[in-house]
Amino acid sequence: MNHAARNRASRRILHLHLEPWRTWLVAGVLGLWAVLLIGRALYLQGLQHNFLQDKGDEIAARRLTIPAYRGMILDRDGRPLAISRPVETLWGWPKKIDRYDAHQLARLAGALGVPVAELRRRIATPGDGILSLDRDLDPKQAARITELNLPGLQLQREFRRFYPDGSVAAHVVGFTNVDDVGQDGIELAYNDWLEGRPGSRHVIRDRRGRIVAELSPERDARQGGNLTLSIDLKIQYIAHKALKEAFEASHAEDAGIVVLDARTGEILAMSSMPDYDPNHRANLTPRLVRNRVLTDSYEPGSVMKPFTVADVMEHGLVTPDTVIDTAPGYAVGGKVIRDDEDFPEQTVTQILQRSSNIGAVHLAMMLTPQQFIDNFRSVGFGAYPDTGFPGESNGYLHPWRTLKPVDQATEAYGYGVSVTLMQLARAYMAFANNGVIMPLTFLKRDPADPVQGVRVYPAPIAAAVRRMLMTVTQDGGTAVRADIPGYTVAGKTGTAHKWVGNRYAQNQYYATFVGMAPATRPRFIVAVMFNDPKGPNYYGGLVAAPVFAKVMGTALREFNVPPDEPMPPPAVLTERAAPREPA
Amino acid sequence: MKLYGAQPIRLTGELDYGLLWLTCGLLGFGLVMVYSASLPTAEAARFTHYNGYYYLIRQSVFVALGAAAAVAVFQIPMRTWQQFAPYLFLAGLSLLAVVLIPGIGKKVYGSQRWISLGFANLQPSEFMKLLAVLYAADYTTRKAAFMNDLKKGFLPMAGVMLATGALLLLEPDFGAFVVIVCIAMGILFLGGLNWRVFAVLVVVLIIGFAVLIVTSPYRMQRVLGFMNPWADPYGRGYQLAHALIAFGRGSWTGLGLGDSIEKLFYLPEAQTDFLMAVIAEELGFVGVLAVVLLFSWLIAKAFLIGRRAARLERHFSALTAQGLAIWLGVQGGINIGVNMGLLPTKGLTMPFLSFGGSGIVANCIAVGFLLRIDWEHRQMMRGKTF
Numbered sequence: 001m002n003h004a005a006r007n008r009a010s011r012r013i014l015h016l017h018l019e020p021w022r023t024w025l026v027a028g029v030l031g032l033w034a035v036l037l038i039g040r041a042l043y044l045q046g047l048q049h050n051f052l053q054d055k056g057d058e059i060a061a062r063r064l065t066i067p068a069y070r071g072m073i074l075d076r077d078g079r080p081l082a083i084s085r086p087v088e089t090l091w092g093w094p095k096k097i098d099r100y101d102a103h104q105l106a107r108l109a110g111a112l113g114v115p116v117a118e119l120r121r122r123i124a125t126p127g128d129g130i131l132s133l134d135r136d137l138d139p140k141q142a143a144r145i146t147e148l149n150l151p152g153l154q155l156q157r158e159f160r161r162f163y164p165d166g167s168v169a170a171h172v173v174g175f176t177n178v179d180d181v182g183q184d185g186i187e188l189a190y191n192d193w194l195e196g197r198p199g200s201r202h203v204i205r206d207r208r209g210r211i212v213a214e215l216s217p218e219r220d221a222r223q224g225g226n227l228t229l230s231i232d233l234k235i236q237y238i239a240h241k242a243l244k245e246a247f248e249a250s251h252a253e254d255a256g257i258v259v260l261d262a263r264t265g266e267i268l269a270m271s272s273m274p275d276y277d278p279n280h281r282a283n284l285t286p287r288l289v290r291n292r293v294l295t296d297s298y299e300p301g302s303v304m305k306p307f308t309v310a311d312v313m314e315h316g317l318v319t320p321d322t323v324i325d326t327a328p329g330y331a332v333g334g335k336v337i338r339d340d341e342d343f344p345e346q347t348v349t350q351i352l353q354r355s356s357n358i359g360a361v362h363l364a365m366m367l368t369p370q371q372f373i374d375n376f377r378s379v380g381f382g383a384y385p386d387t388g389f390p391g392e393s394n395g396y397l398h399p400w401r402t403l404k405p406v407d408q409a410t411e412a413y414g415y416g417v418s419v420t421l422m423q424l425a426r427a428y429m430a431f432a433n434n435g436v437i438m439p440l441t442f443l444k445r446d447p448a449d450p451v452q453g454v455r456v457y458p459a460p461i462a463a464a465v466r467r468m469l470m471t472v473t474q475d476g477g478t479a480v481r482a483d484i485p486g487y488t489v490a491g492k493t494g495t496a497h498k499w500v501g502n503r504y505a506q507n508q509y510y511a512t513f514v515g516m517a518p519a520t521r522p523r524f525i526v527a528v529m530f531n532d533p534k535g536p537n538y539y540g541g542l543v544a545a546p547v548f549a550k551v552m553g554t555a556l557r558e559f560n561v562p563p564d565e566p567m568p569p570p571a572v573l574t575e576r577a578a579p580r581e582p583a
Numbered sequence: 584m585k586l587y588g589a590q591p592i593r594l595t596g597e598l599d600y601g602l603l604w605l606t607c608g609l610l611g612f613g614l615v616m617v618y619s620a621s622l623p624t625a626e627a628a629r630f631t632h633y634n635g636y637y638y639l640i641r642q643s644v645f646v647a648l649g650a651a652a653a654v655a656v657f658q659i660p661m662r663t664w665q666q667f668a669p670y671l672f673l674a675g676l677s678l679l680a681v682v683l684i685p686g687i688g689k690k691v692y693g694s695q696r697w698i699s700l701g702f703a704n705l706q707p708s709e710f711m712k713l714l715a716v717l718y719a720a721d722y723t724t725r726k727a728a729f730m731n732d733l734k735k736g737f738l739p740m741a742g743v744m745l746a747t748g749a750l751l752l753l754e755p756d757f758g759a760f761v762v763i764v765c766i767a768m769g770i771l772f773l774g775g776l777n778w779r780v781f782a783v784l785v786v787v788l789i790i791g792f793a794v795l796i797v798t799s800p801y802r803m804q805r806v807l808g809f810m811n812p813w814a815d816p817y818g819r820g821y822q823l824a825h826a827l828i829a830f831g832r833g834s835w836t837g838l839g840l841g842d843s844i845e846k847l848f849y850l851p852e853a854q855t856d857f858l859m860a861v862i863a864e865e866l867g868f869v870g871v872l873a874v875v876l877l878f879s880w881l882i883a884k885a886f887l888i889g890r891r892a893a894r895l896e897r898h899f900s901a902l903t904a905q906g907l908a909i910w911l912g913v914q915g916g917i918n919i920g921v922n923m924g925l926l927p928t929k930g931l932t933m934p935f936l937s938f939g940g941s942g943i944v945a946n947c948i949a950v951g952f953l954l955r956i957d958w959e960h961r962q963m964m965r966g967k968t969f
Contacts, residue, residue, distance in 0.1 A: 018893040018901055022773050026905070027886045030912040034879045037916070038872060040923045044830040045868040052831020055813070055824070060844055206623070206847030213844070 060204050061215060068196025069159040070180055071224030073173055073187070075233040076266075076444045081173045082187065082278075084159040084180075084224075088142035090133040096152025097123050104150055111144045112137075136160060154209065161187075165233065167275040168240045171291050172231055172267075172442065174390075175278035184289060186229065186442060188390045196224035228444045230266035235259055238554040239269040242547045243528070247273040250533035250543050256292035256421045257547065259555060260525040262429060262516055264445050265438030265453070267387065268524070268555065270294075270422075294387065297395040297418040298531070301496030301540070302355045302478075303512050304376075304414035306431065309348060310457050310465045311375035312363045320349045320468050326358045333406030337361055337413075353471040355478045355493060357413045364412030365405070372408050373400035378456045379427035380437065381419050387440045395419040414494055421512070425527035428514050431469065431490070432522035435462040466490045470519045479541035482515055484553045486563035490522070491515020491548065493540035498532060508532045513544035517552050518564040526552045599888070599957040605881050606935065606950045610646050610943075612874075613858075613936035617642045620846050620861040621854035621938065638854050638938050641703065645940040649947025656951035660969050661959060664952075665721050665899045672718035672743075678707035679750040688754075693801075694930070696754045706941035708751060708759035712910050713945045715747070715763045716770070720902035723774030727898070730775040737780060740767060757795070757802065758931040762914050764788065769909040770902050802927075809927040825850045826857050826922050829864035830871075837867030854938040856930060859922040874936070875919065882912045888957050895963065900956045907949045 044052065073082035090112070100108070109119040112134050122133055133153075137145070142155050161176045163169075174185020182191035199221030204213040239257050247255040252273070259269035276288035290296070312318050328342040339356050351359030364372060376382065382397025396418035398407055410416045422440070429437045435457035445451065457465075469490035473482040478493045494512035497504035511530045516522035528544040528551075537543045555561075621638035631637035682688040682698055689697040689704060697704035722740055729736035744767050751760040768788070772781050796802045804819050812820030812827060829845040832838065843864040846853040853861050862870045889904030911934050918933040920926040932939050934946045959969050 017775070018773060018898065019775065020890065020893075022775070023886055023890055023893075023905060026769055026773060026909060027883070030882060030909075030916065031879065033912075033916045033920075034875055036925070037875055037919050037923065040920075040925055041830065041863070041868055041871045041875075044827060044923060045834050045863065045871070048827075049831050049834045052828050053834075055816070056828035056832050056844070059816070059825075059828070060849065204844055206844070207849045208627075208847075212847060 057204075057215075060206070062203055062205055064201045064203055064211075066199035066201060066218070066221040067157055067159060068198045068221035068223050070161065070176070070196055071194040071226045073194070074226060074228045075169075075231045075236070076228060076268075077232070078228070079233045080164050081169050081229065081231070081233070082161060082163050085162045086139060087135070087158055087160045088137040088139065088155045089135045089158055090137060090142075090145060091154045091156060092123070092131055092133045093152040094123055094131060100150065104148075107148055108145070108150060108153075111141065111148055113141070161278075163278045165237075166279060167277045168271075169231060169233070169236050170276055170278045171272040171293070172229070172236070172270050173278065175281060175284075177281075184390065185291075186227065186389075189388050189442075190227055194224045194227060197222040229442055230261070230268060230444045231270075231442070232268045232555075232558065234558050235551065235555045236269040236271065239526075239551045240271040240275070242550040243271050243273055244275065246543060246547045247530070250530055250535065250537065252530040252534070252543075253532040254290075254292045254296070255528075255530045256296070257526065257528045257551065258293050258422055258425045259551060260425050260429065260440070260527075262432035262522040262525050263438070265426075265429065265440050265451070266445055267440060267442050269551070291389075291391065292529070292531070293421045294385070294389050294392040295420070296531075297393045297420045297423075298510050298529070299415050299417065299496045299499065300419050300424060300512055300529075301414040301494035301510060302357075302360075303424055303492045303494035303514050303540070304417065304419075305352060305355065305360045305412065306465050306469060306492055307375055307379055307427065308360060308364050308367070308372070308412050309352060309468070310431070310461050311371065312366050313348075313464060314457060314461050315367070315371070317366045318348050318363065320464055321347050323347055324351060324359050324362050326351070326356055326362065328358070330358045330361050330409070332361070332365075332409045333404060335406055335409075337409060349468045349471055352468045352492070353474075353477045355472075360412040361409045364408055367408075369400040369403040369408055372411070373398060373403060376411075376417065379430050380423055381417060381427065385420070385422050385426050385440050387422065387442055389442060392422065393420050395423055414496055421527050421529045424512070424514050425525050428516060428525050428527070430456045431462050431466050432516040432525050433462075434459040466516070466519055466522070469515075473515070473545075477541075478539070479513055479515075479545040479548075481541060482513060482545035482548050482552075484517060484549050484556070486565055487517045487553075487556055487561075488519035488565050489515055489517045489549075489552070490519035491545070493545065495538065495540045507538075509538045511538055511540040511543045513540045513548045515545075515548050515552065517556060518561060520564045523559060523561050524552060524555045526555070597958070597961065598954060599884070602881065602884050602888075602950065602953060602957070605877060605884070606947075609877060609881070609935035610649075610947075613933075613943075614639065614642055614646065615840070616858055616862055616865075616936060617854045617938045619841050619865060620843070620858055622841075623847050624853065627848070641940070642938050642943070645703070645943040646947070648940070649944040652944050653947040653951030653954070656948050657955045657958070659955070661897070661900045661903070661952075661956060662969055664717060664903075665724070668714075668717040668721035672714045675707060675711045675714040676747065676750065678705075679711060679747070679754075682707050683750070683753055694754055694756060696756050703940045706939070708754070708756045709939070709941035709945045711747065711751075712759060712762050712766065712914070713907075713948055715766045716903055716906035716910055716949075718743070719767045719770035720899050720906050723770050723902055724898045727774065730771075731777045731780075733777075733780050736776060737771065737784070740771060743767075752795075755799075756930065758914075758917070758929040761792070761917070761929070762910060762931070765913045766906055766910050769913075770906045773905050774898075774902055796927075806927040809924060812924065822851060822857070822928055823924050826860040827924055829857075829860035830923060833864040833867040833870070835867050836869055837863070837865045840865050855932050856918070856928075856937065857922060858933055858937045859919050862936075863922070871919075878911075878915050878934075882908045882915075885911070885953055888953055888960075891960055892956055895960060897956075897959075900959065904953055904956050907952060911946070911949065 069084040109116045174187040175183055176187050177183050182188035199219045201218040202215040203211045206212050243255055243257045255273040257271050261268055270293050272292040274288050323345050326343055326346045330337040337357050339358050346359055384394045407416050426440055436453040436455050438453040471477050472479050472491055473489045482489055482491050496510045498508040511533055514527040516525045526548045528547045530543050533543045618639040622635045625631045625637040626635040688695040689699050697706050726736055748760050812823040816824040825845050843861045846861050850857050885904050885908035889901045892901035914931055915934050918931050921929050932942050
């Protein structure tokens with residue numbers, strides 16, 4: 001090794017010198033990085049704060065709705081007609097459910113009460129969003145599912161409408177759709193009142209879905225309001241039952257009944273046939289849902305006669321005992337009007353009792369067309385009955401200016417006008433309530449807050465017509481079957497040929513009975529209608545009157561209305577007392 | 584460059600108490616944040632027996648073990664450490680090999696980095712960083728004469744690093760490899776490696792890392808996620824998106840200790856790799872700034888101790904102290920950078936703060952070395968020799 005080389009080597013060893021600049025350079029680079037980190041933190045936490053916060057909320061923040069239940073619909077005594085029942089919807093995250101083992105799947109299927117294969121089919125739905133595994137779980141089932149403690153499941157509380165009385169009050173109460181929005185009846189008419197407003201919460205949830213923070217103050221849910229109807233469930237029940245039995249026995253196309261409180265205008269019962277069960281919406285068809293009482297208008301026949309009688313009497317033209325020439329065959333405008341049974345002459349009372357068309361025409365012709373039509377109009381025909389019910393019809397009433405004599409003649413006995421059963425019941429309030437028609441309502445009236453009625457006849461006229469109508473249910477009348485033991489009954493039958501195609505069908509009828517009791521001081525009006533009852537009992541007095549009697553009798557007893565007629569001799573007791581014949 | 588050297592070295596007291604308290608402060612803060620970040624997952628996990636204190640208890644034990652290890656390290660003169668440095672490094676290398684043996688090495692999330700010790704896992708790569716500092720410092724001291732010579736000065740070290748790197752990449756533990764390469768290169772550079780050679784090497788290394796990234800699908804994915812986390816915030820960009828959301832939500836002063844939302848199962852590894860995100864969310868910019876400043880202070884102290892050793896011509900001590908500074912600085916810098924989306928997602932913990940037994944013990948030992956080096960200086964001021 002030469003000297004120079006050794007010298008160079010030794011110098012290197014001797015001069016191993018850790019130069020300070022190298023340290024400062026390395027430390028400086030690290031220091032710069034630290035400054036960069038602080039700058040980045042300023043950028044992220046200062047400048048980008050809002051952007052990142054929004055991104056975070058996108059993932060973690062959720063708006064939850066607090067379900068609000070729909071108000072109950074109650075009858076006048078607080079019995080439930082429609083209630084909202086809490087149900088749970090089970091939501092599942094397929095990604096997590098896919099990882100279930102056979103045992104877990106079986107347990108879930110067991111809790112849901114479905115076969116495992118069915119559960120697999122529901123899970124196999126394509127898409128990786130959440131899916132609804134089951135709806136309408138009752139709270140007990142929901143609790144069982146919670147106990148399973150399986151991942152990827154969530155229960156959501158909802159409310160489902162339930163109608164405890166099924167079809168009984170269906171045509172009054174109506175029903176709601178899947179989204180709990182009223183579709184028909186009271187449910188539709190008072191939807192705004194019944195409907196709850198769901199509340200909401202804006203929350204932060206952790207990745208497992210638990211709520212960890214509230215972002216904004218929650219909006220409270222507003223529960224729906226309860227609604228107390230004028231309906232009396234017991235009367236509704238008997239009205240529905242009696243109508244249904246008669247409807248099925250008569251094989252009528254459809255039928256309707258309405259019960260009014262004669263003094264307040266409250267609707268106590270309303271039923272329509274064919275009926276439906278609002279709890280099973282899937283089975284609904286327009287034919288079943290259609291309300292025959294309010295939405296169907298028809299030519300009512302003889303039930304129209306008392307109004308003309310009342311008007312003629314009000315004009316002082318006749319009294320109940322005035323004898324009218326009712327010789328058979330009244331010819332008007334090329335048409336000959338006939339009666340089923342011929343009488344040369346009858347009193348006004350007898351005309352109503354026997355329902356004489358010729359008599360009615362004689363009386364109608366005493367009035368000018370304007371008087372005649374205005375009389376109908378004053379009791380509400382041709383106008384909406386204003387019950388607040390959706391879909392109510394106003395019927396049809398001829399304008400008096402174009403009224404020909406033949407029209408006036410036929411309309412006197414109920415052809416050529418078109419009315420609804422509700423309009424009829426309402427108009428009969430004029431007789432029942434001493435000449436005053438009260439506004440109709442489906443809501444219970446507060447007795448302390450009376451409403452104003454409209455006077456259409458003087459009280460004595462109304463009372464006189466009522467007395468005449470009492471004869472209808474007595475011997476010699478057209479509706480003896482409407483008689484109720486212990487009570488006086490006033491009423492009128494109507495049997496009208498149905499207009500089919502372009503003519504009146506010979507063997508198809510509308511059969512109607514409208515009546516009130518007790519006739520001396522009426523509490524209730526019951527109107528019953530059958531469309532095309534088959535068989536020999538097509539007369540209003542034969543098919544509709546018995547239903548009237550059954551419903552009215554129940555209503556009178558239900559409301560403890562004191563009997564106003566001496567009870568007939570106890571024939572039944574005498575019979576029972578008689579010695580039995582040996583078998 | 585006489586700025587520092589112009590001042591006479593004046594050391595009062597027995598120890599660098601500033602460094603000691605700084606370390607204790609970081610460790611204590613780390614315990615609080617590990618507890619906060621881990622509580623929801625610990626309470627919900629079966630393997631912790633639903634014990635919310637699971638990570639806190641473990642981390643406390645690790646800190647205690649680390650303190651004991653630091654005290655033990657402190658007892659041994661640096662000269663002895665230098666003598667054993669190559670052997671220790673060899674021991675470390677063999678542990679890196681052992682961890683790869685199936686049945687001994689434990690696999691978590693596809694990486695085989697741990698050796699199970701029963702109550703905790705040993706992660707050799709954490710200790711390897713420490714041993715790399717000692718080895719590189721010793722190597723540079725021994726080869727000081729060849730620092731201008733690529734063949735004799737650099738290549739032997741490069742061979743050792745390649746062997747280490749190969750073992751680390753087999754696990755794989757890319758993060759540890761990056762840190763160790765930084766340590767080795769840094770110490771060579773500080774030891775006087777020709778700067779032109781160094782510059783070329785840096786370029787070569789950057790290209791090498793780029794190749795490693797592009798050739799590995801999972802690394803590539805992490806890089807893509809890092810470029811634009813919002814392109815796929817539920818997939819590739821998931822971790823980073825949630826870390827960034829945590830920073831953003833924290834804003835200036837944070838949501839308050841314990842109130843992080845991202846730690847509620849959104850942010851994976853909240854108590855380890857993404858602890859900084861939880862700190863940022865709960866304590867805000869104030870918390871992040873405090874961590875960066877405290878950490879920078881600790882590293883500055885390490886550099887200063889190293890410079891002092893250099894002026895006292897204690898080359899091994901000088902390079903060890905500065906090597907430790909590079910290690911902690913690079914690892915901490917990468918960890919925070921990853922949390923903030925400045926760097927692709929890397930499995931590197933935050934020194935002194937993140938949960939992890941091997942990491943905490945290795946960090947404590949590093950401080951033990953720094954205190955020992957400083958203590959030797961203080962003794963020399965009083966005329967003692969080592």
